[in-house]
Amino acid sequence: MKENPIGVFDSGVGGLTVLREITRQLPGENTIYLGDTARVPYGIKSRETVVRYSIEVARFLTKLDIKLLVVACNTASAYALPELKKRLRVPVIGVIEPGARAALRATRTRRIGIIGTQGTIRSNSYVDEINRLSGDETKEVAERGEKHFDRYFEIKTGKMVIFTKACPLFVPLAEEGWTSNDVARLTVEHYLKGLNDEKIDTLVLGCTHYPILKETIASVMGKGVALIDSAESTAIEVKRVLNEKGIGNDTGSPAAHRFFVTDSPERFIQVGRRFFGEGIKDAELAELEAP
Ligand code: DGL
Numbered sequence: 705m706k707e708n709p710i711g712v713f714d715s716g717v718g719g720l721t722v723l724r725e726i727t728r729q730l731p732g733e734n735t736i737y738l739g740d741t742a743r744v745p746y747g748i749k750s751r752e753t754v755v756r757y758s759i760e761v762a763r764f765l766t767k768l769d770i771k772l773l774v775v776a777c778n779t780a781s782a783y784a785l786p787e788l789k790k791r792l793r794v795p796v797i798g799v800i801e802p803g804a805r806a807a808l809r810a811t812r813t814r815r816i817g818i819i820g821t822q823g824t825i826r827s828n829s830y831v832d833e834i835n836r837l838s839g840d841e842t843k844e845v846a847e848r849g850e851k852h853f854d855r856y857f858e859i860k861t862g863k864m865v866i867f868t869k870a871c872p873l874f875v876p877l878a879e880e881g882w883t884s885n886d887v888a889r890l891t892v893e894h895y896l897k898g899l900n901d902e903k904i905d906t907l908v909l910g911c912t913h914y915p916i917l918k919e920t921i922a923s924v925m926g927k928g929v930a931l932i933d934s935a936e937s938t939a940i941e942v943k944r945v946l947n948e949k950g951i952g953n954d955t956g957s958p959a960a961h962r963f964f965v966t967d968s969p970e971r972f973i974q975v976g977r978r979f980f981g982e983g984i985k986d987a988e989l990a991e992l993e994a995p
Contacts, residue, residue, distance in 0.1 A: 706953045709734040709962070710942065711770030711794075713761045716744035717879065717972060718912025719776030720979035722799065725939035726774065727961065727983075730946070732953045734960045736768055738990055739976075742967035745875060746779040747821025747911070754823065758784035760992040762792060764964075770794060771951050774942060778911050778934065779821050782829035795945050802937035803908050804833035810930040811906040814864035817899040817929075820910030825870040830910055831859050838863055849898045856898045867902050871895045871911075878913035879975050884920050892917065892924045900925060908932040916979065964990040 710730075712723045716739045723737050738761055740746075746754050758780045762773060773796045775781045775788065781798030789796045807816050807830075818830045835841055840861045848867075849855040856869035873891050882888050899907065907929050909915055915933045922931055946952040953959075961983060965972045969987035976984045 705771055705951050707734060707955055707957070708769050708771035708951075709736045709960075710772050710774060711735075711762075711765035711768070712737045712774045712776050713758075713765060713780070714739055714777040714912055715746040715757075715780065716741050717976045717979050718875070720976050720984075721912055721915045722774060722776035722935040722938055723961075724980050725935040726942055727959070729939040729943055730952070732956065732959055733946075734953065736765060736770060736962045736964065738765060738964045739966075739972055740992075741965045741972055745821070746777055747823045747872065747875065749779075749823065751783045751823075751827070754780055754783040755787050758788060759791065760994065762788050764990055764992050766792060766794065772797065772942065772945065774938065775799065776912055776935075776938070779823040782820075782824045782827040795949065797938065797941055797945060799912075799934040799938045800829050800833050800910075801837075802941045803910060803932055803934035804830055804837055806932045806934075806937040807906050807908050808834060808837055810932060811864070813903070813905040815902065815904045815906075816864060816866050817902070817904040817907040818866060818868045818910050819871045819874075819895070819899075819907065819914065820868075821875070822870040822872060824910050825857075825868050828868075830908060831861075831866050831868065834864075834866065835861055840864070853894055854898050858902070865902075867899050867904060869895060869899055871914075874911065874917055875913045878916040879978075881978055883917050888917060888920050889924070892920050896921070896924055904929060906930045906932060908934070910934060963987040966990055966992060
């Protein structure tokens with residue numbers, strides 16, 4: 705069991721930011737990554753579709769004897785985690801709970817921002833998780849901002865104020881490698897102006913791609929705002945669960961990393977290097993079965 709791989713799944717290349725953290729914090733672990741590149745993006749799809757896709761991917765990975773599944777995709781974590789936990793025998797870890805926990809630890813002023821795909825923001829899963837962890841509840845929701853691109857939500861709970869905003873253009877920017885040029889900076893400024901004016905002190909990067917834009921986001925938000933990278937907190941949670949269950953790989957043999965995609969391995973390898981470094985030598989095509 706100890707040598708069995710950790711399965712990591714995402715809609716495409718973005719989850720490599722989570723895999724990168726897992727391999728950094730747990731260098732002895734074997735991993736299998738699946739990017740559902742044929743059906744990316746998940747962020748604009750319905751709950752039903754994302755749940756169905758996630759079940760198909762999880763089934764593929766469990767057949768490869770994974771000892772734990774990491775749902776690196778925020779949208780899939782937001783929509784499909786309960787269903788996956790119900791169906792799988794191995795532990796399932798999503799990115800929402802670790803990110804929410806880290807945000808609660810970081811905030812001093814109790815004014816938190818959350819950014820993600822349209823699906824993640826619509827699902828409200830980060831807010832629900834923050835409420836669950838702090839024993840709080842949503843009291844009031846209001847829409848703020850005037851134009852389409854600067855519209856965001858203000859959610860008052862008993863203990864804090866949470867601002868949520870979908871930033872869909874960050875995904876193609878990160879994949880194109882436009883992370884710190886004028887276009888990236890302007891896009892970040894447009895999307896985050898409202899949250900910046902709200903004087904938040906903590907911002908959750910609730911999407912696999914956003915850590916790639918971290919420096920530009922940090923320079924727009926300013927020094928006083930802590931950026932929460934779900935990838936880092938998720939890797940810490942993986943470590944904790946492996947230790948708790950006694951299934952961490954302590955054999956000392958060199959770790960192997962396998963990559964699967966559902967379309968175009970070449971593009972995955974090329975774009976993936978921006979997210980994971982030179983470690984991706986090869987990617988195999990996966991054929992998923994319908995449930
Ligand atoms: N991986 C997705 C997420 O973290 C972003 C890309 C997509 O929309 O599929 O929500």
